[in-house]
Amino acid sequence: MCDxxxxxxxxxxxxxxxxxxxxKFQFIDLxxxxxxxxxxxxxxxxxxxxxxMLNENCKDKDVLALIKYIAEEDKEGKVLENQQVLLTPIxxxxxxxxxxxxxxxxxxxx
Numbered sequence: 001m002c003d004x005x006x007x008x009x010x011x012x013x014x015x016x017x018x019x020x021x022x023x024k025f026q027f028i029d030l031x032x033x034x035x036x037x038x039x040x041x042x043x044x045x046x047x048x049x050x051x052x053m054l055n056e057n058c059k060d061k062d063v064l065a066l067i068k069y070i071a072e073e074d075k076e077g078k079v080l081e082n083q084q085v086l087l088t089p090i091x092x093x094x095x096x097x098x099x100x101x102x103x104x105x106x107x108x109x110x
Contacts, residue, residue, distance in 0.1 A: 006057075007055075007088045010089055010100065010101040011027075011088055011089040013101055014089040014091060014101055014103075015027060018106075021110065023110070025091075030083045030084075030086070030088065030090075031084075034080065034083045035080070035083060035090070037076070039092075040076070040079070040080060041076075042092070042095070042097070043090055043099070046092070046096055046097035047097055047099055050075060050076070050079065052099060053079075053086050053087060053090075054067065054068075054079075054085055054086065054087065055085055055086060055087045055088075058084060058085045060082065060084055060085060063078070063082045063084075063085055064085050066078065067079055067082070067085060086099065087099040087100045088100070089101065091106065093106075093109045096109065
């Protein structure tokens with residue numbers, strides 16, 4: 001399955017997971033409105049750092065490679081400019097967050 005299709009499918013599965021359990025959520029399309037720097041930093045802290053957020057199978061391998069090899073202080077800005085390299089769905093619950101489809105984690109949030 002193409003990565004873009006898998007990302008879309010995982011996002012739809014996450015939405016269905018929360019709807020079935022009556023959990024209110026807000027969907028934000030990263031293509032239309034990316035994460036703010038503050039939101040990004042919050043998620044990064046919750047999931048254990050930038051590396052955990054990067055999608056190794058993303059379509060844009062050149063940007064991903066650049067992010068991995070540029071200076072540490074420049075990485076955050078480059079990711080914010082190129083959010084297509086992030087694993088999705090990105091789900092936040094207060095100070096907790098996950099990247100990717102993680103129902104086993106969300107179950108503990110209920």
